[in-house]
Amino acid sequence: MTNPIEESVLPKVDKLYVINLESRPDRRREMLSELSRIGLDAQSPLVTFFAAVKPDAAGTFPSIGARGCFLSHLGVLRQARDAGHQIILILEDDAAITPDCLTQVASVMNELVTTEWSLAYLGHRIDAARMPGPDLARTGHWRELPSDVGIETTHAMLIHQQALTPLIDYFERMMSRPAGHPDGGPMHVDGAYSWFRRDHPERLTVITPRQYVVQRASRSDIASPSWKDSLPFLGLLRRLKNRISR
Numbered sequence: 001m002t003n004p005i006e007e008s009v010l011p012k013v014d015k016l017y018v019i020n021l022e023s024r025p026d027r028r029r030e031m032l033s034e035l036s037r038i039g040l041d042a043q044s045p046l047v048t049f050f051a052a053v054k055p056d057a058a059g060t061f062p063s064i065g066a067r068g069c070f071l072s073h074l075g076v077l078r079q080a081r082d083a084g085h086q087i088i089l090i091l092e093d094d095a096a097i098t099p100d101c102l103t104q105v106a107s108v109m110n111e112l113v114t115t116e117w118s119l120a121y122l123g124h125r126i127d128a129a130r131m132p133g134p135d136l137a138r139t140g141h142w143r144e145l146p147s148d149v150g151i152e153t154t155h156a157m158l159i160h161q162q163a164l165t166p167l168i169d170y171f172e173r174m175m176s177r178p179a180g181h182p183d184g185g186p187m188h189v190d191g192a193y194s195w196f197r198r199d200h201p202e203r204l205t206v207i208t209p210r211q212y213v214v215q216r217a218s219r220s221d222i223a224s225p226s227w228k229d230s231l232p233f234l235g236l237l238r239r240l241k242n243r244i245s246r
Contacts, residue, residue, distance in 0.1 A: 012109055013046070013158070014085035015119060017076045020093040021052040021068075029095035034097050042048045042071035050076050052093075060179040061186040070189045073154065074171045081164040092155040095123065095214045101212035108141040108208060115142065118203035119193065123156035123213040142207055147201035150194035157193075163203055182204035 018035075020028050028049065032042060040047055053071040054064075061067035078086045086093070101122070112120060120142070126149060145151070159167070170184075171192055177185040184195045197205050 012113055013087050013089045015080060015083065016040070016047050016089045016091065017080070018047065018049050018075065018091050018093055019052050019069075020049050021054060023054065024093065026070045031091070031095070034095065037097055048079075050079070058133070059186065062168075062188060065229075066188045067186070069154075070171070070175075070186070070192060073159050073189045073192075074168065077159070077164055077168050077171070078140050078158070079170060081161075084161075086161045086162075087158060088174040089122075089158050090154070090156070091213070092215075095155045096214050096216045097135060098212055098214055100210070104141070105212065108212065110168050111141050112158075112206070115206065116204060117206050119197065119205045120160075121145075121151060121153075121156065121205070121207045121213045122158065123153060123215070124207050125152040126207070129144075141208060142206040145197075145205045145207050146169075147205070149195045150191070150198075151205075151207070153215065154190045154193060155215050166200065166203070167193075170199070 002154050018031050020031065031049075033048065033184075035041060035044075042049065052071065053068045053075060055067045055071065056064075058064045058067050061070065076088070076090055107170075126145075137209075174195075175186055175191055177183060179185045184192070187195075197203065
C-alpha cells in the first residue's frame with residue numbers, strides 16, 4: 001500500500017526539522033521510530049535532526065529549557081530562511097504521529113496548499129471554549145485561528161516561507177528586551193509564536209480540528225525534572241500508556 005504521507009505531504013514540504021537535544025538519544029530513537037511509520041529515516045534527504053540548543057544559564061528567560069527551546073526554534077527558522085525553503089515542518093522530539101494523521105493527511109495537505117497561510121498547526125492545545133467552529137473553516141480540514149487565541153504547544157507546526165523572516169526579526173527583538181517588556185521580552189517559544197500572531201493578524205494561522213500529531217509522555221527538558229523522572233518504571237508505564245492510547 002502506498003503511504004499517503006509520502007504521496008501528499010512530503011512533496012509539499014521542503015524540509016522536515018526534528019529538534020533534538022544530543023543529551024536525549026532516547027528521544028532521537030523514539031523519533032526515528034515515528035519517522036519510520038511514514039517511510040523516513042535519519043538518512044532521508046528530507047529530514048534534518050537539528051541539534052537543540054542547551055544554554056548554560058537561563059539569562060532573562062523563565063528557565064534554561066525555555067531559553068534553549070526558543071533558541072532552537074530560532075535556529076531552525078534561520079536555517080530554513082537561508083536555505084530558501086518554501087514550506088517547513090518542525091517536529092519537536094516528543095512528537096507522535098496518530099493513526100488519524102496517517103489516514104487523513106493526504107486530504108489535509110491537499111487543502112492546505114490552496115489556502116493563503118503563514119503558520120499551520122498539526123498538533124495544538126487550545127482552550128476548548130476558544131476553539132473555532134466550522135463556520136470559521138477555510139477548507140474542510142482546516143480552521144482559521146483568530147490572532148488573539150494563543151496556542152500552548154509547538155511540537156508539530158508548518159511554517160510558510162512568507163513568515164520566516166518576520167518571525168526571525170520578531171524573535172530577535174524579543175531577545176533584545178528585558179523580561180516582562182510590554183512589547184514582548186524573553187519567554188517560552190509557544191508564547192512567542194502567539195505574541196507574533198497577535199501582533200500580525202494579517203498572517204493567517206490555521207489548525208486542524210483535532211490533533212494529528214500529539215506529544216509522547218516523556219521527561220521534559222523545559223520544566224525542572226520531578227522526583228518521578230528518576231523512577232525508570234514510571235517512564236516505561238507512561239510510554240506504554242501512550243502507545244496503547246494510539
